[in-house]
Structures are given as C-alpha cells and as structure tokens.
Amino acid sequence: MSQSAAQVVAGRAQGWQPMTFRERGVAVPFTTPHLAGARLRLIGRIGPELVLPEVVGPGSVGILPWERVGTLCSPTLFDRRLGARLAALPALTPATVRAAVCAEAASGLAGTEAAQAAATARQQDAADLHRARAGLPNGGPEPLAGLFGPLGLGPDAETARVPRTLAAMTALAEALADPPRTGGLATEAELVAAAARRAAAAARGALLAARTLAAEPAALLRRWIAAPEALADDLARVEWLLDGWAWLCRLWTCPDERLGRPAATLPEMAALVPPLPREVGAGAGVPPRHDMADTLRGVLRGGDWRSGVTPQDMIARNERLLAGALTLAGAAP
Amino acid sequence: MTDATDAGLQEHLLSAADARLRRVVAVVDALPARGDADALIAPLRPRLARLRPPRPLTLTRLLFAPVEPLIVPSASWQIGSPGIPRSALAALGGDLCAALGEAADPLRARCAGRSMEDEAVVAECGAPLWAEAAKLLPGRLPPADWTSATGLPPAAHRALVVPLGVLLGEGVPLHKLPTLAGQTALAEAERLLRQAGARGGAALTMMLALLLRRLPRAQRLLQLADGIGEAGGAGQASDRVMAFLLGDLRGAVASDAALPEAADQVRRSARLLEELEAAAGAAERPSRMQMVRAARQDLSAMCRDRMAAAAESLAVAAEMAAEAADLAAMEDTARALRLLDAVGRRLGEAEVYDRVLSGTAGRLTAGTLLAPNARLRLAEILLGPDAALALVEGGP
Numbered sequence: 001m002s003q004s005a006a007q008v009v010a011g012r013a014q015g016w017q018p019m020t021f022r023e024r025g026v027a028v029p030f031t032t033p034h035l036a037g038a039r040l041r042l043i044g045r046i047g048p049e050l051v052l053p054e055v056v057g058p059g060s061v062g063i064l065p066w067e068r069v070g071t072l073c074s075p076t077l078f079d080r081r082l083g084a085r086l087a088a089l090p091a092l093t094p095a096t097v098r099a100a101v102c103a104e105a106a107s108g109l110a111g112t113e114a115a116q117a118a119a120t121a122r123q124q125d126a127a128d129l130h131r132a133r134a135g136l137p138n139g140g141p142e143p144l145a146g147l148f149g150p151l152g153l154g155p156d157a158e159t160a161r162v163p164r165t166l167a168a169m170t171a172l173a174e175a176l177a178d179p180p181r182t183g184g185l186a187t188e189a190e191l192v193a194a195a196a197r198r199a200a201a202a203a204r205g206a207l208l209a210a211r212t213l214a215a216e217p218a219a220l221l222r223r224w225i226a227a228p229e230a231l232a233d234d235l236a237r238v239e240w241l242l243d244g245w246a247w248l249c250r251l252w253t254c255p256d257e258r259l260g261r262p263a264a265t266l267p268e269m270a271a272l273v274p275p276l277p278r279e280v281g282a283g284a285g286v287p288p289r290h291d292m293a294d295t296l297r298g299v300l301r302g303g304d305w306r307s308g309v310t311p312q313d314m315i316a317r318n319e320r321l322l323a324g325a326l327t328l329a330g331a332a333p
Numbered sequence: 334m335t336d337a338t339d340a341g342l343q344e345h346l347l348s349a350a351d352a353r354l355r356r357v358v359a360v361v362d363a364l365p366a367r368g369d370a371d372a373l374i375a376p377l378r379p380r381l382a383r384l385r386p387p388r389p390l391t392l393t394r395l396l397f398a399p400v401e402p403l404i405v406p407s408a409s410w411q412i413g414s415p416g417i418p419r420s421a422l423a424a425l426g427g428d429l430c431a432a433l434g435e436a437a438d439p440l441r442a443r444c445a446g447r448s449m450e451d452e453a454v455v456a457e458c459g460a461p462l463w464a465e466a467a468k469l470l471p472g473r474l475p476p477a478d479w480t481s482a483t484g485l486p487p488a489a490h491r492a493l494v495v496p497l498g499v500l501l502g503e504g505v506p507l508h509k510l511p512t513l514a515g516q517t518a519l520a521e522a523e524r525l526l527r528q529a530g531a532r533g534g535a536a537l538t539m540m541l542a543l544l545l546r547r548l549p550r551a552q553r554l555l556q557l558a559d560g561i562g563e564a565g566g567a568g569q570a571s572d573r574v575m576a577f578l579l580g581d582l583r584g585a586v587a588s589d590a591a592l593p594e595a596a597d598q599v600r601r602s603a604r605l606l607e608e609l610e611a612a613a614g615a616a617e618r619p620s621r622m623q624m625v626r627a628a629r630q631d632l633s634a635m636c637r638d639r640m641a642a643a644a645e646s647l648a649v650a651a652e653m654a655a656e657a658a659d660l661a662a663m664e665d666t667a668r669a670l671r672l673l674d675a676v677g678r679r680l681g682e683a684e685v686y687d688r689v690l691s692g693t694a695g696r697l698t699a700g701t702l703l704a705p706n707a708r709l710r711l712a713e714i715l716l717g718p719d720a721a722l723a724l725v726e727g728g729p
Contacts, residue, residue, distance in 0.1 A: 075718065076718055077709065077710075077713055077718045077721065077722065107706055108704065108706040108707065109706050112661060305676055305679065308597055308672065310668065310671050310672050310675055312671045312714050313668055313672075315714075316664070
C-alpha cells in the first residue's frame with residue numbers, strides 16, 4: 001500500500017500504544033488478506049476507521065477511513081457487507097461487532113463452516129444469557145443479563161465465552177513456552193506469550209470484580225439505576241481486554257499447513273498482538289513490535305505465486321479462522 | 334500374468350478408491366519379491382505420493398532414502414543419466430545386504446515393524462548403513478541375475494554404483510538438507526557439490542541433480558557445477574542435469590493427480606523453469622536457453638489443457654451438486670484453478686486463462702441448483718469480488 005493511502009501513526013522504533021480501548025478499535029475478522037488482523041474504530045464524527053497492523057512497514061500502524069478501503073485493496077464480498085453493517089452501528093464494541101459478524105456469516109458468504117459457526121455461536125451466547133439470568137436476582141434487568149452472559153455466572157460459569165477464551169490464552173502461553181514447538185523463534189514466541197499473559201491477567205482481575213459485583217445484588221442494582229452506562233462500560237472491560245485473542249489462539253492451533261508452523265505463524269501472530277491501551281494502567285507498557293519480513297508479508301497476502309498460496313487460499317484460511325474464533329472450537333492447543 | 338491381465342488390473346486400480354489403493358500397496362509392500370507387482374503400481378505413484386500410505390522401513394528403502402528424489406522409471410533411464418532406475422533398487426539393496434552379511438541383522442531387527450515416517454529410526458539406522466554402502470558399493474560386481482532382474486545392461490551397474498557410493502558417503506547431510514533454512518541449506522549444498530566434484534563427473538552430475546530437486550536455487554548451483562566441471566574435465570555435468578530435469582517436468586505433472594496436487598506440481602515445475610532460465614541466461618548458454626524454452630512451451634500447453642478440463646468438470650459438477658460437501662469440494666477445485674491460473678499465465682497465453690475463468694464463472698452463476706450465495710462465492714473465487722458482482726448483477 002502507498003503511504004498516501006493510510007495515515008501512519010507510529011514510528012518503527014517502538015509499538016503503537018493507544019490511549020483507550022475505543023482508540024485501539026475492535027478486532028474484526030475480515031477475510032480479505034490485506035485486512036487480516038484489522039480493527040475498526042469509531043471516534044469523533046469522521047465515521048468508522050480501519051486500524052491496520054503492519055501494512056505500511058515494520059512497527060507501523062495505518063489508519064484509513066472505512067469508506068476509502070477500496071484504495072487499499074478489493075475487499076471480499078463478505079467484508080463489504082460486514083463493513084456496511086458495522087458502519088451503520090451507533091457504537092463499535094466487541095459485543096456489537098460479534099453480533100454483526102454472526103449475522104453476516106450466517107448468510108454463507110464467508111463459507112459453510114463460518115455459517116455453521118455463526119449458528120453455534122448464537123446458541124452458545126443464548127446459553128450464556130440463560131445462565132446469567134439464573135445467576136442474577138429475579139433474573140436481573142435484561143440488559144444486565146446480557147452483559148453478564150459472556151462473563152459467566154453460577155455453577156457453570158466457566159463454560160461461558162470469556163472464561164473459555166481465558167483458558168485458551170493460558171494454554172497458548174504454555175504452548176509457546178515449549179521450545180520444540182516454537183522452533184528457533186523464541187523471540188516471537190515470548191513476545192506473544194508475554195502479551196497473552198498480561199492481557200489474561202488484567203482480564204481475570206476485571207472478571208473477578210464483575211462477578212463480585214454480581215454477588216451483591218443490592219449494590220449492583222443501585223449502580224445500574226444510578227449510572228447504567230458507566231456500569232455497562234465496566235462490565236464490558238473484560239471483553240475489550242480479550243478482544244482479538246480468539247483469532248490468535250485459533251491461528252496457532254489451526255495454521256495453514258503450506259505456510260508452516262511455527263515459521264510463518266509466529267511472526268504473523270507477533271505482528272497481530274493487540275496492544276494494551278494506556279487506560280489499562282502502568283502494567284500495560286509500550287508493546288514491543290515485531291519486524292515482519294517483507295517476503296512473509298507478501299506470502300500472507302497471497303501475493304507470491306512461488307509459495308503456492310494464492311489470495312483465494314488466504315481468504316479460505318481467514319474464513320476458517322473466523323469460524324474458529326466465533327466458537328473458540330479447537331482454540332486450545 | 335499376461336499383458337492383458339496387467340492392463341485390466343491397472344485400469345481397475347486407477348479407478349479404485351483411496352482406501353482400497355492403500356490396501357493394495359500394503360499387500361505389495363509385504364511381498365518378499367515385488368517383481369511384476371512393482372510395474373503394476375507404477376502408474377499410480379503420483380497418486381500414492383498424495384495419499385502417503387505408510388511405507389514399511391526395509392533396508393533397501395533405508396539405503397536409498399537420501400537419494401530418493403533421483404529415482405525414475407527404468408524405461409526413461411539410460412547410462413549417463415543422473416537418475417536411479419527403479420528396477421535397480423531391489424538388486425542393489427539385496428546385493429549390499431548380502432555383502433554386509435550378519436552385520437545387517439541388528440539394523441534389520443531395529444527397522445522391523447517401523448515405517449519410513451519414523452524419522453528418528455531412519456536417522457539412527459541410516460547413518461551406519463549409508464557409511465557401509467559408500468565403502469562397499471563401488472567395489473561390487475553386478476549380481477549374476479542383474480540383467481534379468483533389472484532389465485538393465487551389465488554396464489549400467491558400474492555407472493550406478495560408483496556415483497551412488499559418493500552420494501551415500503554424504504547420506505547423513507543429504508538426509509538433513511530439507512530441514513535446513515535457506516542460506517544454511519545453500520551453503521551446505523555448495524559444500525556437497527564440491528565434495529562430489531572432486532570424485533568425478535558422474536558423481537558431480539548425480540549430486541547436482543539431487544540438490545536441484547531438493548533446493549530451487551538453480552542459478553548458484555549450476556554456476557558452481559560449471560566451474561567445478563570445467564576444472565575437472567566434466568564440463569557436461571550441468572547440461573546433462575538440465576536435460577534430466579527438463580525432460581522430467583511434464584512427467585512430474587501426472588495426468589491422474591487430483592487438481593490441487595497437479596496445480597502444485599505445475600507451480601514447482603514453473604519455479605524450477607524460472608531458475609533454470611535465469612541460470613542459462615546468466616551463463617550465456619544459448620543451447621540451454623533453447624532447452625528451457627522448449628520445456629516452457631510444453632509445460633504451458635499441458636497447463637492450459639489441464640485448466641480447461643478441470644474448469645469443465647467444475648461447471649458440470651455445479652449442475653449436479655446437491656450437498657454442502659459438494660460445495661466445499663467445488664470451492665477447493667475453484668481455488669486450485671486459481672493457482673493453475675496464477676502459474677499458467679506466467680508460462681504464456683494469459684488470455685486463455687481469462688477466457689476459461691470467466692466462461693466457467695458465467696456457467697456457474699447461470700445455474701439454479703446451488704443457492705445464490707453459493708454461486709456468488711464460486712464466481713468470487715474464480716474472478717474476484719468486483720467481477721463476480723458484475724456478473725451476478727448483469728453488469729459489464
């Protein structure tokens with residue numbers, strides 16, 4: 001991509017660290033190779049913007065208005081419809097993006113596997129909601145049950161989506177600490193594992209706080225009545241902390257055989273590690289960035305016929321990743 | 334077995350399901366002497382390479398493991414060619430085992446019940462076997478039944494065992510070569526080429542052919558071989574290897590291989606051609622350039638034929654598809670067509686590929702059996718999103 005197509009917001013010496021989660025944007029499972037790992041954010045009045053990792057060069061982040069995505073690449077039909085659906089949303093959060101992805105994947109435009117995964121994901125979400133209602137006094141207000149659903153409440157709390165994502169991240173970090181499985185790529189493996197541990201630790205803290213709140217019904221309801229939006233933001237924090245990690249977990253467990261694991265998988269994962277924003281606190285730190293080789297970047301876009309991996313193959317891979325990330329099926333190493 | 338029976342059986346095997354074919358190969362592998370059975374499964378080898386049935390670890394298989402890419406059908410081999418005729422394997426392996434006598438027993442016992450996929454045992458047992466073979470093979474005489482067992486003339490024996498002894502002397506590094514990273518592998522290949530060059534033209538030729546099959550870095554290796562060959566009076570080594578590799582390109586793209594494998598084989602061949610073309614150009618060798626051009630035309634024609642046939646099959650399949658599994662298979666075929674397209678248009682006549690892809694996408698979208706989004710996806714895979722949308726919406 002030419003530098004004029006996207007605004008570069010970080011130098012190459014160190015990684016980009018956004019101030020807030022909303023500035024970082026929400027991970028969107030686009031299937032177009034050029035958009036893999038992209039985030040979408042809605043700040044100010046300029047419409048949705050793409051936050052693109054590694055598109056301009058090592059250690060850089062590109063910012064591009066969604067309406068100008070055509071200057072970067074020709075998105076898949078699935079991405080066009082998903083982008084249009086997301087652009088119409090009043091707010092972009094991990095929850096609203098997930099719902100939009102499920103709705104669009106169900107159409108079959110991202111393939112049969114993604115359509116089936118969307119149906120499974122909806123069933124899982126409904127089960128999470130049902131358990132949350134049972135865990136709240138008198139079922140709680142419906143919006144509250146919706147917020148607690150993915151966090152998990154009650155005796156089966158650990159089967160909910162957030163605890164399952166945390167388990168997958170823990171397993172990923174353990175797998176990456178095993179040198180025979182990471183080849184000679186110890187630097188990339190440690191970068192990803194450290195980031196997974198950091199994000200998971202922060203998410204566990206936020207999850208504990210949320211569940212503690214649910215255990216005090218009177219205080220919970222008082223907060224809900226006084227400031228529902230602030231409470232919703234607090235409860236959604238866990239999902240923001242984990243946003244993007246389901247894709248990375250799936251990338252490790254189900255790599256494309258032709259690209260090779262860990263030779264291509266680990267550098268790609270290292271380049272896609274979600275940076276923790278400053279609002280998380282002092283522990284977030286400035287994330288180190290991984291210098292991805294230009295040759296690998298070309299292969300990941302399906303731009304090198306010698307590799308035998310075409311853009312259509314990469315789209316198919318991204319569709320499989322999308323399906324796996326929706327349900328977390330096979331995400332634990 | 335009569336020729337007619339053979340032909341009937343082969344035809345039967347060519348249409349056999351994968352599981353049945355695996356069982357047939359297991360039976361052939363268990364035979365004490367493969368003989369005619371080997372010829373029976375010869376046309377199935379490209380498909381077997383895809384199916385990868387477990388191959389029992391025998392001493393003969395172990396012996397030839399480091400030079401496996403050089404094994405060719407006996408009919409296409411002649412003295413001076415850097416290949417190893419398949420019919421010679423059992424004779425050479427058996428003769429070496431006889432020469433080793435009781436010394437082979439511990440290795441045989443260690444290999445029993447193992448397969449070639451058991452990398453650790455292959456490495457452990459291969460090292461002593463290859464070292465012994467390097468010492469013994471060059472001094473062996475042809476076994477009494479050499480010609481009747483192999484169909485090869487007596488002179489073929491010496492033409493094979495002398496360079497084979499040199500290559501097997503480097504069995505351990507040759508076996509490890511595919512696991513090395515780019516520059517490390519190239520440096521090791523250069524060392525192996527120099528070692529072989531010091532042992533004569535036949536060894537240099539065979540080593541160069543093997544390395545070029547393993548590493549697609551033809552230009553550097555051919556230059557080096559030219560230098561070594563001219564200094565040692567073996568200036569024809571590179572020409573012979575180029576003729577061997579180019580002559581084999583079309584054969585490598587097997588007619589019975591499934592489309593994804595065929596497309597990948599075309600890609601490998603095209604990549605090798607590109608390297609050989611650059612090497613011939615850099616060396617300013619018009620005769621080599623001519624060889625490469627002829628091979629390119631040949632591969633290009635084969636690629637176009639395969640593209641047209643596979644596209645037609647896809648269009649016909651779409652007219653009969655009913656299940657989700659059919660759709661997944663059709664999408665895989667469409668993606669393989671795009672790889673064939675990406676490689677084939679580099680070989681020439683790009684407009685043919687445009688025509689085939691747009692024609693096929695047109696037929697797919699005109700059908701009614703598949704759901705509209707399924708048809709749209711297939712068109713998108715074949716043509717890209719913009720053209721697919723235009724096709725479905727009736728645009729330009």
